[in-house]
Amino acid sequence: MVTTHTEAEIAAQPANWRRAVENLPLDALPQPGERVAVIGCGTSWFIAMAYATLRERAGLGETDAFTATEAPIGRAYDRILALTRSGTTTEVLDLLAKVKGTTKTTVITADPNTPVMDLADHVIVLDYADEKSVVQTRFATTQLALLRASLGEDLTQAIADAELAVAEELPADLIAAEQYSFLGTGWAIGLAQEAALKMREASRSWTEAYPAMEYRHGPISIAGPGRITWMLGTAPEGMREQVEATGGALVESTLDPMAELIRVQRVAVARAFAAGLNPDEPMHLTRSVILSS
Numbered sequence: 001m002v003t004t005h006t007e008a009e010i011a012a013q014p015a016n017w018r019r020a021v022e023n024l025p026l027d028a029l030p031q032p033g034e035r036v037a038v039i040g041c042g043t044s045w046f047i048a049m050a051y052a053t054l055r056e057r058a059g060l061g062e063t064d065a066f067t068a069t070e071a072p073i074g075r076a077y078d079r080i081l082a083l084t085r086s087g088t089t090t091e092v093l094d095l096l097a098k099v100k101g102t103t104k105t106t107v108i109t110a111d112p113n114t115p116v117m118d119l120a121d122h123v124i125v126l127d128y129a130d131e132k133s134v135v136q137t138r139f140a141t142t143q144l145a146l147l148r149a150s151l152g153e154d155l156t157q158a159i160a161d162a163e164l165a166v167a168e169e170l171p172a173d174l175i176a177a178e179q180y181s182f183l184g185t186g187w188a189i190g191l192a193q194e195a196a197l198k199m200r201e202a203s204r205s206w207t208e209a210y211p212a213m214e215y216r217h218g219p220i221s222i223a224g225p226g227r228i229t230w231m232l233g234t235a236p237e238g239m240r241e242q243v244e245a246t247g248g249a250l251v252e253s254t255l256d257p258m259a260e261l262i263r264v265q266r267v268a269v270a271r272a273f274a275a276g277l278n279p280d281e282p283m284h285l286t287r288s289v290i291l292s293s
Helices: 005-011 013-022 043-057 090-099 138-150 156-167 188-203 239-245 257-274
Strands: 036-040 063-067 079-083 104-109 122-125 179-184 207-211 227-232 249-251
Touching: 005 013, 005 257, 013 138, 013 156, 036 043, 036 090, 043 063, 043 079, 043 138, 043 188, 079 090, 090 104, 138 156, 138 257, 156 257, 179 188, 188 207, 188 227, 188 257, 227 239, 227 257, 239 249
Parallel strands: 036 063, 036 079, 079 104, 104 122, 179 207, 179 227, 227 249
Antiparallel strands: none
16 A cells, blocks of 8 residues: 555656656767766766666767766766756756856756756656655656667566566565665666665665675675675675675565666665654655755
């Protein structure tokens, strides 16, 4: 039974992804051969990381991902792609204002009635994936579904996996863990960072995130009984045995990593409820970070 906006938004993801891939605004997105910087803050930065890796691996052009305040806008980029659900994030607006008229820009946003509309050369509005909850779930993954499809990926299986992730019963031990370390390889490294952020935001849980092959270079020291190492994708050879030797548990599945992120979102909500928290209203957070001058 859905009781919060966050739960409803999580459940809507398969349908949102399907709509995104059926309505690709290809002319507004980075073109083959362009050198692209993808920027965003928080969740949007992690989605930018995932897309940048996928675009480069598809051979479509050099692609970098930056948080908005750290983007080296003096470099010779052909296009800046900005990701911002709210369209009001101060750091994103400041960057777009600085490059206006000098670098081609595209923005993906959820709200057409925001300042970002006047700062970009192209704006893609995914208003059907907007959210009432502060915590981003469906908007983040829907824009990534659109971006993956724009690279020529067939998301049929990913959408089917998402439907499974929305419907399955969550194991009790997955919800009751003391600590979570999220891992990924390639484009799923960004999703591992996002998974950790969702768990922190919604349930104030102790989470960390790493590239999978870096986990054994120190971070595995945190593994132990009651703690979960959660792989988005297939774990490297030997990792299960090493994690289990600590008394910890390794979680992995055959689901598309973006669909596996849905499972993380659902666990985060379940943990919020268990802790007496409202996942729609995470502590100390607002829908958009708007800084005073």
